[in-house]
Amino acid sequence: MFKTIETLIENKKESYFTLSDRIWDIAETKFHERESAKTIMAVLKEEGFSIETNIADIDTAFIATYGSKGPVIGFLGEYDALPELNQKSGVTKKETDPSFGTTNGHGCGHNLLGTASLAAAIATRDYLKEQNIDAQIRYYGCPAEEGGSGKTYMARAHAFDDLDMAICWHPGTDNAIIGSPTLANIQAVFEFKGKSSHAANSPDMGRSALDAMELMNVGANYLREHVTSEARYHYAVLDGGGMQPSVVQAHSKVLYLIRAPKGYQVKEIYDRICKVAEGAALMTETQMTVHFDKACSNYMPNKVYSKLMAECMSKVGAPQFDDTDIAFAKELHASLSEEDKKFMMVPPVTPIEKQVLAANQGKVLADYIYPYNEAH
Numbered sequence: 001m002f003k004t005i006e007t008l009i010e011n012k013k014e015s016y017f018t019l020s021d022r023i024w025d026i027a028e029t030k031f032h033e034r035e036s037a038k039t040i041m042a043v044l045k046e047e048g049f050s051i052e053t054n055i056a057d058i059d060t061a062f063i064a065t066y067g068s069k070g071p072v073i074g075f076l077g078e079y080d081a082l083p084e085l086n087q088k089s090g091v092t093k094k095e096t097d098p099s100f101g102t103t104n105g106h107g108c109g110h111n112l113l114g115t116a117s118l119a120a121a122i123a124t125r126d127y128l129k130e131q132n133i134d135a136q137i138r139y140y141g142c143p144a145e146e147g148g149s150g151k152t153y154m155a156r157a158h159a160f161d162d163l164d165m166a167i168c169w170h171p172g173t174d175n176a177i178i179g180s181p182t183l184a185n186i187q188a189v190f191e192f193k194g195k196s197s198h199a200a201n202s203p204d205m206g207r208s209a210l211d212a213m214e215l216m217n218v219g220a221n222y223l224r225e226h227v228t229s230e231a232r233y234h235y236a237v238l239d240g241g242g243m244q245p246s247v248v249q250a251h252s253k254v255l256y257l258i259r260a261p262k263g264y265q266v267k268e269i270y271d272r273i274c275k276v277a278e279g280a281a282l283m284t285e286t287q288m289t290v291h292f293d294k295a296c297s298n299y300m301p302n303k304v305y306s307k308l309m310a311e312c313m314s315k316v317g318a319p320q321f322d323d324t325d326i327a328f329a330k331e332l333h334a335s336l337s338e339e340d341k342k343f344m345m346v347p348p349v350t351p352i353e354k355q356v357l358a359a360n361q362g363k364v365l366a367d368y369i370y371p372y373n374e375a376h
């Protein structure tokens with residue numbers, strides 16, 4: 001079976017390379033992946049999939065389906081880029097490519113993610129067809145996975161309800177099954193509106209939105225002591241009110257990203273941070289509005305499928321690299337600090353993991369498979 005699937009993918013690999021390179025060049029960020037989605041849809045259409053667009057009212061979300069009988073198997077594809085990460089391909093140092101016409105770039109490898117999920121969907125369809133096995137194969141075009149949680153809107157629109165299983169992957173430095181949960185999170189913008197005045201002549205006339213935001217952040221930082229120690233929350237100032245200290249700032253905006261192991265814990269912290277923001281508005285006589293941005297549940301791994309995937313992965317084997325690949329990776333490695341390199345590896349826990357890591361010490365490309373561990 002593995003040999004047949006490998007051949008099915010090999011036969012179409014050139015078109016997959018072209019697709020991945022094209023997505024790399026287009027480099028569109030969250031909810032703007034119009035050309036990327038169109039390019040992927042064109043390949044699926046060519047392969048005989050029928051396409052449903054505008055899923056959950058998002059014009060870059062789509063579902064491509066093949067077949068109508070049997071179990072429903074979903075492959076999740078992502079194709080969004082990140083701002084400020086424009087990078088010339090084939091170059092081992094930071095170098096922008098003006099031909100992109102944008103500062104966006106694929107730092108997270110979603111050009112590969114979206115393409116390989118598509119390759120898997122097509123190969124599975126081809127294999128099952130060859131074997132005369134009925135199944136409905138679906139490719140989910142999932143937008144905005146970089147800070148937009150596109151799949152949550154699709155889930156709310158019931159796009160995944162009738163799936164029997166869903167498979168996804170992410171490019172990384174290791175060949176491993178991700179069997180561990182992730183943190184749940186909520187993201188929201190807190191906006192304050194005050195009253196402008198001259199800060200020296202008539203400070204008593206002003207109500208500072210900047211003060212409100214600062215007081216909110218101070219309050220939120222005090223709150224850290226009284227939430228679960230596994231919680232993480234951070235903020236970014238989107239609007240400090242202006243460039244003039246001689247003006248009482250009339251507007252401000254701060255973006256909060258709150259994370260915790262479970263959804264209910266995030267919700268509790270979010271509700272308390274909202275109270276802190278209300279308190280800051282009360283203290284400064286400003287108006288506060290919460291703009292809820294997004295929320296994600298914690299990822300719940302499917303241990304049965306994870307184990308099965310690990311078994312399949314060990315049968316297929318790790319990718320092998322030639323001298324050119326290794327030389328290129330060595331150059332990339334040279335640009336990293338020791339600290340960076342440490343974070344590239346999944347930290348070993350069990351004796352077998354330690355053994356595998358020790359046996360492959362110093363390699364710049366992982367041509368081995370990391371042993372499956374439910375804790376990772």
Ligand SMILES: [Zn+2]
Nearest residue numbers: 108109110170
């Ligand atoms: Zn990613």
